Amino acid sequence: MSADIEFVPTPMAPRVSRRLPGVEGVWVFVFADMAVFALMFGCFMWDRHLQPESFEVSRRALDLTMGGVNTLILLTSSMLVVLAIDALKYAENALAPVFLGLATLCGLAFIVNKAFEYREKFEAGIGLQTNDFFMYYFIMTGMHLGHVVVGTVILAALALKARSSRAGGSIVAYEGGATYWHMVDLLWVCLFPLLYLVR
Amino acid sequence: MDEQTKILYQKISIYCGPIFVTTFVFFWAWLGHNLPPPHPDWPAQMFTDRYVNNLAEIRLGFLVCLVTICLYLPWTGYVTSRMMRIETGHYPVLSYLQLMGGALTVMVVSISMWCWVVAAQRPERAPEITQMLTDAGWLMNDTVYMCTTLQMFAMALCFLADKKGRTPVMPNWACYVTIFCGATFFPASLTAVLRSGPFAYDGLIGFWIPYPAWLIWMFIASYYLLGDLKRRAGEVEEKVVAVPASS
Numbered sequence: 001m002s003a004d005i006e007f008v009p010t011p012m013a014p015r016v017s018r019r020l021p022g023v024e025g026v027w028v029f030v031f032a033d034m035a036v037f038a039l040m041f042g043c044f045m046w047d048r049h050l051q052p053e054s055f056e057v058s059r060r061a062l063d064l065t066m067g068g069v070n071t072l073i074l075l076t077s078s079m080l081v082v083l084a085i086d087a088l089k090y091a092e093n094a095l096a097p098v099f100l101g102l103a104t105l106c107g108l109a110f111i112v113n114k115a116f117e118y119r120e121k122f123e124a125g126i127g128l129q130t131n132d133f134f135m136y137y138f139i140m141t142g143m144h145l146g147h148v149v150v151g152t153v154i155l156a157a158l159a160l161k162a163r164s165s166r167a168g169g170s171i172v173a174y175e176g177g178a179t180y181w182h183m184v185d186l187l188w189v190c191l192f193p194l195l196y197l198v199r
Numbered sequence: 200m201d202e203q204t205k206i207l208y209q210k211i212s213i214y215c216g217p218i219f220v221t222t223f224v225f226f227w228a229w230l231g232h233n234l235p236p237p238h239p240d241w242p243a244q245m246f247t248d249r250y251v252n253n254l255a256e257i258r259l260g261f262l263v264c265l266v267t268i269c270l271y272l273p274w275t276g277y278v279t280s281r282m283m284r285i286e287t288g289h290y291p292v293l294s295y296l297q298l299m300g301g302a303l304t305v306m307v308v309s310i311s312m313w314c315w316v317v318a319a320q321r322p323e324r325a326p327e328i329t330q331m332l333t334d335a336g337w338l339m340n341d342t343v344y345m346c347t348t349l350q351m352f353a354m355a356l357c358f359l360a361d362k363k364g365r366t367p368v369m370p371n372w373a374c375y376v377t378i379f380c381g382a383t384f385f386p387a388s389l390t391a392v393l394r395s396g397p398f399a400y401d402g403l404i405g406f407w408i409p410y411p412a413w414l415i416w417m418f419i420a421s422y423y424l425l426g427d428l429k430r431r432a433g434e435v436e437e438k439v440v441a442v443p444a445s446s
Contacts, residue, residue, distance in 0.1 A: 025359075025375030032379045036408060043397045043404075128392060139398060143386065 022176035058133035077106030100159035107152030212277035216421040219270035230260030236401040239394040243326035250322040275301025300350025311339035344384035351381035380416040
């Protein structure tokens with residue numbers, strides 16, 4: 001396997017010069033979805049600009065470790081998805097369901113971690129209507145969590161598909177799911193510094 | 200019924216969609232003074248003032264729109280029958296889901312406007328009641344959206360799987376836009392809790408994204424449904440011409 005990879009670093013390149021992974025619709029969806037998040041980030045920055053002190057004090061109440069661990073979990077899951085797609089491309093079909101299964105576990109770990117983080121906040125008496133910072137915190141991370149749940153279901157479905165006899169054939173479905181999952185990852189990579197880190 | 204009459208009714212059904220959207224923008228949004236929407240955090244008296252100062256316009260706007268909202272029905276009917284041609288067999292579950300979603304959407308939007316018509320019927324009543332009726336109308340739309348979302352998801356999933364014709368009813372991207380537009384309704388649930396900011400019923404995420412998304416989706420879908428009908432009508436004409444020639 002490794003010998004093949006070393007000799008042919010870009011197996012698609014000689015036959016198809018440039019190709020959009022997945023179907024075009026997935027990219028349209030990803031663009032529109034990210035535009036909505038971008039608008040929310042804009043609203044957040046605007047309100048932060050209006051009440052800098054309240055936002056800074058509230059930010060310090062967030063659990064940086066939990067946020068950091070979740071960032072690592074998602075980055076790892078994205079790498080696993082890349083490995084799964086590569087495995088399918090290099091016809092290493094046995095490896096793809098393993099990578100996709102591990103990525104699904106990462107998704108579940110993120111959800112569990114987030115549930116603990118929310119519980120910690122609720123137990124400290126912090127909720128959606130505590131102040132504007134926590135309104136954005138709960139809504140933006142909540143909407144992102146919704147995306148993670150959908151993405152985890154997609155990854156699990158793809159892992160099952162990769163295990164089944166219909167694993168071969170088109171790679172388009174896998175690429176579509178991978179694109180969506182990378183978007184989920186990217187959104188968190190924007191959310192994490194915006195909420196937890198920016199002073 | 201001959202083929203051309205059938206095609207005519209189908210065409211009218213599709214045009215009902217964009218006509219509904221146009222009347223909605225004019226009567227619901229503009230005459231009904233919903234552009235911009237009232238601010239949920241206003242004191243009650245301001246809700247009464249809003250009705251008293253624009254009484255004739257608001258009454259006319261919502262009463263007309265309560266009639267034109269029903270144009271959504273023939274459109275939904277056409278989409279259902281078109282989906283059934285793709286989802287052939289005895290179990291067209293997506294088509295039925297779309298049909299129920301479309302029909303119930305009409306009721307949800309109608310009940311919402313009915314609240315505002317009631318508010319405008321007797322605007323001299325206690326301002327708190329007018330405020331409540333206005334809130335009730337908005338929250339009807341903003342929290343009872345799932346029928347519409349399911350209608351859109353079912354339509355997109357069916358058209359995505361369209362392998363019957365050489366050209367699909369809607370291109371791949373338009374199907375995904377349909378799913379996206381349906382999903383923009385989810386954050387509107389927050390209007391039930393938050394009364395100011397982007398997630399309130401007059402906010403960016405509570406109003407300015409989901410409502411336009413719904414209307415724009417309907418234009419996009421109608422555009423491709425018309426194109427598809429034109430192709431099918433052409434095929435029917437070919438057949439009509441071909442039959443006498445062969446016999």
